[in-house]
Amino acid sequence: MESISALNIAGLPKIYFGAGKFPELHTIIPSFGRNVLILTGGESLKKSGRFKALALQLNQAQVKYKVVSVWEEPTTERIDAIASEFRKMPVEVVVAIGGGSVIDFGKAVSAMLVADGSVKNYLEGVGTKKPSGTKVPFIAVPTTAGTGSEVTKNAVVCDRKEGYKKSLRHDAYTPDVALVDPELTLTLPRHITIACGLDAVSQLIEAYTSINVDVSTDSLALKALWGASESLLPLALGQSNDISLRSKMSYAALVSGIRFSRSGLGAVHGIAGPVGGLFPVPHGIACGKLLFPVMTFVIKKIVDEKNITAQKRFADIGKIFTGEAGGDDIFYCKQFLSTLDKWTRTLKLPQFSRFGMTAAHMEKAIALADSKNSPAILSKEEMKVILEVVR
Ligand SMILES: [Fe+2]
Structure with missing residues (x-):
């Protein structure tokens, strides 16, 4: 018979799961602040009209937002570039809408907005600094069904020049909210x-x-x-x-x-x-x-x-x-x-x-x-x- 093992349970995000949940996003965002950085991946969200509807709702709620498109896997260079651009701005919440890579981008950016220097310094097995766990509130909205990154505490980051993939990890980097709407996956190839x-x-x-x-x-x-x-x-x-x-x-x-x-x-x-x-x-x-x-x-x-x-x-x-x-x-x-x-x-x-x-x-x-x-x-x-x- 199996014995009861030791447990080490970290927190979960607040999870909203179900078909048709995406339109609730505009009501969740303002609970964290009115200055939003949105990271998105491919064009499908825009083509579907969902992004236009979200933008309209945010405008009506007087929520200010900036959008950054991220197409590639999260790299140290791109995370550093986005973090250094937006550290100068009053970002109160980061929202990532996309596949696992986009969610990992968002997770890393939300952490690096309040950290010094390059993300490279904080990667497991690479950097010499320990991640503080402080971050800007982060909402993950997956548009694929795979990595589960919307509920995990690490972001996988790669460095093309050095040829590695390593994690930025801290219990506190778990997203604050995971909004999972399976309808967003209907158009996946x-x-x-x-x-x-x-x-x-x-x-x-x-x-x-x-x-x-x-x-x-x-x-x-x-x-x-x-x-x-x-x-x-x-x-x-x-x-x-x-x-x-x-x-x-x-x-x-x-x-x-x-x-x-x-x-x-x-x-x-x-x-x-x-x-x-x-x-x-x-x-x-x-x-x-x-x-x-x-x-x-x-x-x-x-x-x-x-x-x-x-x-x-x-x-x-x-x-x-x-x-x-x-x-x-x-x-x-x-x-x-x-x-x-x-x-x-x-x-x-x-x-x-x-x-x-x-x-x-x-x-x-x-x-x-x-x-x-x-x-x-x-x-x-x-x-x-x-x-x-x-x-
Ligand atoms: Fe995996």
């Missing part, structure tokens, strides 16, 4: 829907089976895994306009962020991290591609090692994926793997070589990779076998 969905699913699986068990979010995670498994393939195969499916995936992404903030992630992310830092494979594609081969090794190891606790956790997921009853844990572990195999074959994700992965990249990625909080530690030889399969 298929490849982004798939990549983001695979990221959310990988995060949920790895966080639910992590050695850092967090019983307080178990039931949330299992319900989110059910929703993700119900919606991943239908969304990819033509039902992208179904708001019920979109809601299940947005919920999965949201809960994945809540869960992995507490439990951490596993070997899929332990390999996908360095892989994404070395060449431009989309994070969700990297996770999705690695999921089946990594989990095949993990399941084999936990069975060989008679790790009953881990088997039970994977069996919980297998049960949800199949909807069947009556088998034992080993049976459901196999069902779990066969579901991942079916997703892999159906989605036909591209090999990493399509994104420029070379043999040299592979060696570097293996050297940097780790198994994070996976219940089975993968050896460098096993990682090599896995990367040869997906290269």
Whole structure:
């Protein structure tokens, strides 16, 4: 029987979740102030007319706003440039409306508006200064369903010149508000829907089976895994306009962020991290591609090692994926793997070589990779076998 583990629960944002919630944003913003910096990503929000409606409502409420478009991944240079431009202005609240990168941009800018110097100084493993945790209030509005960044305490920042991706992290950098409206994801292109969905699913699986068990979010995670498994393939195969499916995936992404903030992630992310830092494979594609081969090794190891606790956790997921009853844990572990195999074959994700992965990249990625909080530690030889399969 599992014991009750120690808990380390950081705060959550105030979460507004549901289809049709976006129009409430103009009533939430003024509770933090009347001078707003809005960061947005692509054009879809503007084309949909949603941004025009928000702008009108802010004008009517006499809320002053500035808009900055951010297209790329958050880089140290761009965060520094935005922060130094807006430090001179009275910004009382930062709002980020976009995918995971835009939310991470907003998170980092909200922190750096009240910090000195470059964000580089505060990055884990790079800088020498500790983040203070002081920030301008921050509202996250995701338009994709994947990273769960709307509820996490870190922003992933990359430095192109130095070639790294590192986190700016502090409990207090968790957004103050996460407004999650699945309607915003209805117009996402298929490849982004798939990549983001695979990221959310990988995060949920790895966080639910992590050695850092967090019983307080178990039931949330299992319900989110059910929703993700119900919606991943239908969304990819033509039902992208179904708001019920979109809601299940947005919920999965949201809960994945809540869960992995507490439990951490596993070997899929332990390999996908360095892989994404070395060449431009989309994070969700990297996770999705690695999921089946990594989990095949993990399941084999936990069975060989008679790790009953881990088997039970994977069996919980297998049960949800199949909807069947009556088998034992080993049976459901196999069902779990066969579901991942079916997703892999159906989605036909591209090999990493399509994104420029070379043999040299592979060696570097293996050297940097780790198994994070996976219940089975993968050896460098096993990682090599896995990367040869997906290269
Ligand atoms: Fe991820």
